[in-house]
Amino acid sequence: MMKSLLPQSQLRRSAAAAAAARSSGGGAASGGADGAGSDGGAGGRVPAASTFWFLLHALCCLVSLFLGFRFSRLLFVLLFSTTALYSSTSSSSSSAVLRATTTTTTTTTTTTTTTNTITLSFAATANPPPSTSVNYSALDSAASGHTQSHVVVGRHGIRIRPWPHPDPVEVMRAHRIMERVQEEQRRWYGVKEPRQVLVVTPTYSRAFQALHLTGLLHSLRNVPYPLTWIVVEAGGTTNATASLLARSGLTIVHIPFPDRMPRDWADRHTTENRMRLHALRVIRERKMDGVIVFADDSNVHSMELFDEVQKVQWMGAVSVGILAHTGTADQPRLSEEDKQNMPLPVQGPACNSSGQLVGWHTFNSLPFAGKTATVVGEAAPVLPRGLEWAGFVLNSRMLWKEAEGKPDWVKDLDAVGENGEEIENPLTLLNDPSSVEPLGNCGRKVLLWWLRVEARADSKFPQGWVIQPPLEVVVPAKRTPWPETTAALSSELLDTKQDQEDRRLSRTNRSSQSRSTTKRKGDVQGQQN
């Protein structure tokens, strides 16, 4: 018992020493006790008492060795501390796990054996001697005599539950709470009367069409306003495009456009403009109501764009980030001067300090002069021309023949583009281009990005991106990493393999094997599995 009053380091050492002695003795304790007992029996009761205390001490040392200094401190506290355990029955009856910290940094470990709750939480005031309790009660009675607080000062256990990881049901509930809160936020601070969004997209069937349309499709699905997607397809409507659009779950208006899409970037630009005008005429015919957004299929749009366009009165302009990429490994050699003069790759409205439209930022294509792509699929930067349609939004009522409050600075749609003239940008729809509203904090916020990425016009891709057997013709890839085998050899090998399989199969199972599926030459082996 005396030993437990020693500082902890000494306790460890003594325990270790005792353990060492014991291990070397190897059960000498019991032997010694016997011997001592027998001696004691002859010599009197005192040695028996001393061996008893010795054994008790040894037991305590052993236990301390395994449980650490916490055990001895706990004993000390429980036996010798007079400061009131006036605690909380609540804290001791709670499912608290006793923790032992082993280092002085933030790592903590749980107690050794059990993972069940050890309902032990001791509240020992570390420093003050027991006299403080006396002072406290004296002060207390001297004061207004209110009840003692049941919140205890001092060291508390750190409560950890046995499985401190998230519960999936609770996580789902939390997400539902967040959704509901955000819905409420939109109701308070968001747009009061959301208008329908009419998205105009010119497209045509090519290798990258699925890539671009899928991206745009997902963006549009996330728009929280009622939306109609008006897709104008060059070369007439195709099943591939139609099936992609049908899977989107959006309201689609799929409009065919008779001309095919040219291979030249300049011509393609013109054709796209004519397709957009065609869509605008359809909107006028059907008297569709809403905000018109020009979303090219290869562009990427942020969600804030759709929130921002709800504010447009008649015609608005947003800032577009222009991403003119090179598509090649080496960058265009820009002179130092060019690098310095590289302006922001942004097209959008420019405002003066009072927030009024004074002009336009356009993309400076001088550094790229002479190095731009002319044909679709060429590995060179593709640049916009002038102002892109994507940066403008219209109120569809502007196009109607009769609309309330339609301003007189808007031209009639029929007067525009009839003679096949170039419709570079929507500003030609207006008599007075200065009445365009700048959106997105007066053009400071870039809300969408303009990008043109296309493969070569003659790139082959599977119809609808489904690999349909049979492939009658094997098209060799242009650059395979392995040396090409001759066609004859490969077909011979395939033939023998197929015959072997045939014989095996016909012996075992005559029923449902259709002969045609086993005699394919160019078939991918994996399809049989």
Next chain:
Amino acid sequence: MALALLRLRLMPSAVALALLLVACSGVARGQDTERIEGSAGDVLEDDPVGRLKVYVYELPTKYNKKMVAKDSRCLSHMFAAEIFMHRFLVSSAIRTLNPEEADWFYTPVYTTCDLTPWGHPLPFKSPRIMRSAIQFISSHWPYWNRTEGADHFFVVPHDFGACFHYQEEKAIERGILPLLRRATLVQTFGQKDHVCLKEGSINIPPYAPPQKMKTHLVPPETPRSIFVYFRGLFYDTANDPEGGYYARGARASVWENFKNNPLFDISTDHPPTYYEDMQRSIFCLCPLGWAPWSPRLVEAVVFGCIPVIIADDIVLPFADAIPWDEIGVFVAEDDVPKLDTILTSIPMEVILRKQRLLANPSMKQAMLFPQPAQPGDAFHQILNGLARKLPHDKAVHLNPGQKVLNWTQGPVGDLKPW
């Protein structure tokens, strides 16, 4: 006939008036906020002018101005309320220069302005400073001896109020300064049945810089996408290396239980977007530290984040004017391991109601100490609280020659003059 004609002519104007009233109420309902009513009634927007008069003692500058001049950090730390309260009272309409008609007397002594090089206030000289100030006012004016301080109020925003110590055990040991036994204390510390909370004290929020918070506001339509947010210490390794002492183990428990939980955005970082992040969170944890109160409560209320208060028996600011049960979520320290269960099982209507209450601008205003003072701010709430304690009851005035306070009580070190 004439009467009927007259009535007809008045009808359109009456109809117009009715329409106007309907339109006004419609406009006011544009954003749903609820009126806040505490146990004292709908008192957040009361105007204290005319309800009380306060006399401000003129103390020598060594008690106030010289301390600020020595270290100007006193004006921006969380205890700055004492300085700003003085400045507000000096120029306010409720100040009276005639002490005979005053209901309350204010002593401008800055006891929390003695700072270490790192900016922490040292409370060791504060009892002597306070004692010296009281000796000054009792010898120069008769009003202290008249009531032994029962109609005087003092602002003591330190960790444990007028116990003047940062360590809870030592603070409990010292107790409230004996000379302040009868005075009203305006303090940030509040815990039920605690030695350092006197009955009748007015609880105030800690000082948080209003200008700085206003510059970090984000548009309110920014969706709240963080479920639970907290930035701060979990273990105070400098003062409590083993853990379990700091915050009664509650902060450590939060860390150990929820560090792997993606719903809880908790860390010890000091991000520059701290205020913006709070505006993107639904719940903000406000656990106790060395003392149960913290400026986090003020920040959470100003930024519309529901405060989750983890501090047993805490008394929150202006508890009679603000119904904190309806606004914040209270979690017992023992229940911290179940915090995620508790928070996700709060019904949706309750959460939305709490957000509506928090969106009430008078709620946010009541937590701030703006310069110059604005109606409904914390200064006015303090004065409202003082006004609600009026009229003083008979026990306040003592018979001449009657003495209740013992001027030699307390530790010997406190008796030294300052």
